[in-house]
Structures are given as C-alpha cells and as structure tokens.
Amino acid sequence: MAKRYIILDTETTGTGEADRVIQLGFMVLGEKEIEVQNELFSSEVPIGFGAMEVHGITPSMLEGKPKCKESGAYKRLQELNTNENYLIIHNAPFDITMLEKEGFKTQMRVIDTLRVAKHLLPDEEAHRLQYFRYKMELYKEEQKEADALNIVVKAHDAIGDVLVLKLFLSKLKEIVLAQFPSENPVDKMVSLTATPILIKSFNFGKYKGKTLKEVATSDAAYLRWMLSGMENLDEDMRYSINTVLGS
Template sequence: MAKRYIILDTETTGIGEEDRVIQLGFIVLGEREIEVQNEFFSTSVPISFGAMETHGITPEMLDGKPLCKDSTSYRRLNELNSDENYLIIHNAKFDIDMLQKEGFKTQMRVIDTLRVAKHLLPDEEAHRLQYFRYKMELYKEEQKEADELNIVIKAHDAIGDVLVLKLLLSRLKKLVLEKFPNENPVEKMVDLTLTPIMIKSFNFGKYRGKTLQEVATSDAPYLRWMLTNMENLDEDMRYSINRLLSN
C-alpha cells in the first residue's frame, strides 16, 4: 500500500486531564489523491472559557454532533493507522495524548513540526504555528490552498491550522534538504522528532533570560530542585539540565 501523510490538528474543551476532543481536522496526502476530514463532536465535558477564547467553538456548535469515537473522521483515522503512514502534527504530544483519551493509539510514524522547527531554527523567538504563519508569510499562500481543498480558513480552527501546517511542512522540508542534503527529508524529520533538544536559556521563572550554563555555574541546587519538584517539566528542559549537571 502506498504511503500516506496525515496532517492533523484537534481542538479541545481545554488542556486538563479531564478535557476532551471536540474537533478533529486532518488532510490525507496520497500519491494521487488529497482527502480532507473535518468534524465537530459532542462531549459531556464543558468547554472552558479559555479554550472558547482560543478556538471560538461554543456549546451550541456541538449540539447534535456525534461523540468523537462514533464519528466518521475518527473511524477514518483508525483506518489510516498503520506503520507505513506518517502522522504530522505541530506539538504532537498534546494532540496524541488527547486522542488517546478517545481510545486512539497511533501506529504511524510521527513528525512533530514543533520539534523539527526547534532543531532547524533554534534562534527563533517562538516556534508556535501562528508565529510561523506570519514570519514565513504563509498567510499569503493559504487562501489559494484553501480554495483548492474547499476549506474555510478560521484562525485556530483545527482544519484551518492543518492548512497552515501543510504549508509549514513544505518549508521545513526545504530546510532539511539544505541542512542534510544526503538524507531523506521525511525520515530525517521523523529522526529530529525523536532527538532531544538542548535548550540554551530560560524563558520563564526567576532566571528568565539567563543561559542554563550560567545557572548551572551559579545555582546548580536550583536546577536539581527543578528536576525533583517540577512534575510537568518540559522533557527537553529535563534533558538539558541533566546534561549540564552530569558535565
């Protein structure tokens, strides 16, 4: 069977343990066809006001919609869930964790464009999807792309973000080809997704703006405290601190 590339995004009731998926959008890129899936879901979990502010999905929009696990788009995602396919997401852990609550466990090879961008463009002030939408001027291309795929663009809407992600993926692929000319760019992005990122400086807390090396020299006990007490510490920050302390 030919490989397919599934570019995906979700919208949710919030970001907590109890929150659930209320929109699933993805584009399937095959050898000859492009398929678009976009669907809203009902849920017993109320949408937080913070989430509503971000994605604009209100409870009324979910009236009469199926549960995620009973939907056409979810069934289609399960049909595509095999190890010859690639799942492409920006900040993949969040969406994959959310989909796991619905019973989905990916067998696909994952490309996290957030992690790939952090490897390729470490000095950018941000790596959010909307940041790249403007920094790379993807917004100038998205309407043409949307018209071709019959997609309505809405900021932070799942399928709208998938459209932007499709354009970002093309840019990242070019950067990979430039930086690693002798490697398969898709496989390299899978590899970069799995490769830890060495973080250089703090962007939060009392040492915001300081490099990790500076803090390791002046206040190593604080870094050890972070490792022990910050349960939700970013995996790359944990990796970077461990590397510095071990040296």
C-alpha cells in the same frame, strides 16, 4: 498500498488531564488526491473559557454531535493507522496524548514539526505555528489552497491550522534538504522528532537570558523544583535540566 501523510490537529475542552477532544481535523496526502476530514464532537467535559477564547468553539456548536470515538473522522483515522503512514502534527505530544484518551494508539511514524523546527531553526524567537505563518508569509499562499480544498482558514481552528501546517511542512522540507542534502527529508524529520533538544538558556521566568549551566551552578534547587513541581514542563526542557544536573 502507497504510504500516506496525515497532517492533523485537534481542538480540546482544555489542556488538563480530564480534558477531551472536541474537534479533529486532518488532511490525508496521497499520491494524487487530498482527503479532508473535519468534525466537531460532543463531550461530557465542559469547555473551559480559556480554551473557548482560543478556538471559539461554544457548547451550542457541539449539540447533537457524536462522541469522538463514534465519529466518521475518528474511524477514518483508525483505518489509516498503519506503520507505512506518517502522522504530522505541530506539538505532537499534546494531540497524541489527547487522542490516546479516546483510545487511539498511533502506529504511524510521527513527525512533530515543532521539534523539527526547533532543531532546524534554533535562533527563532518563537516556534509556534502562527509565528511561522507570518514569518514565512504562509498567509499569502493559504487562501488559494483553502479555496481549492473548500476550507475556511481560521487561526486556532483544527482544519485551518492543518492547512497552515501543510504549507509550513513544505518550507521545513526545503530547509532539511538544504541542511542535510544527502538525506531523505521525510526520514530526517522523523529522526529529528525522536531526538531531544538540548536547551541552552531560559527564555522565560526569573532566569530569562541565563544559561541552564549558570543556573545549575547558582541555584540548582530551582531546577530541581522545576522537575518536580511543574506538571506541564516541556519534555525538551526536562531533558536539558536533567543533563545539566548530571542526572
């Protein structure tokens, strides 16, 4: 069977341990056709107001909807879950962790476009999907694509973000080809996804603008506190702190 590329995004009740998936959107890119899956789910976990503010999904929109595992979209994702296929997500660890709570264990090769972008474009001021939507002028192309696929484009909506991610993926592929002309761009993106990023300086907090090496010398206790005290610490930052501390 020909390999397929599954571009995916979720929306959730929040970002905590107890939170669950309430929207699953993905596109399946085959040799010729594009399949679109987009579904809302009910959840016993209430939607946090912070999450509602981001994605606009309200409790009334989930009334009568199936649980995630019982939905057609989830079952289709399970059908596609083989090691020939590629799963493409912006900030993959978050969505994969959320799907794991629903019993989904990916067998696919993963491309995390967030980490790939950080490798390829280290000097960008941000690496969020919406940042690149405007920086790379993807918004100028998205309506034509949306009309062809019968998709409504909304920021922070799972299927809307998937459409933007599809356009962003094409741009990343061009950058990979330019930077690594002798390598297969898809395989290179899988490789970059698996390669941690060594962050050199802080772009937040009280040490914003300082290098991790400087802080390791002047206030190593702060870095050790970050490792033990910050639950949602970015895995690349964790890797970088451990590196500068010599762990």
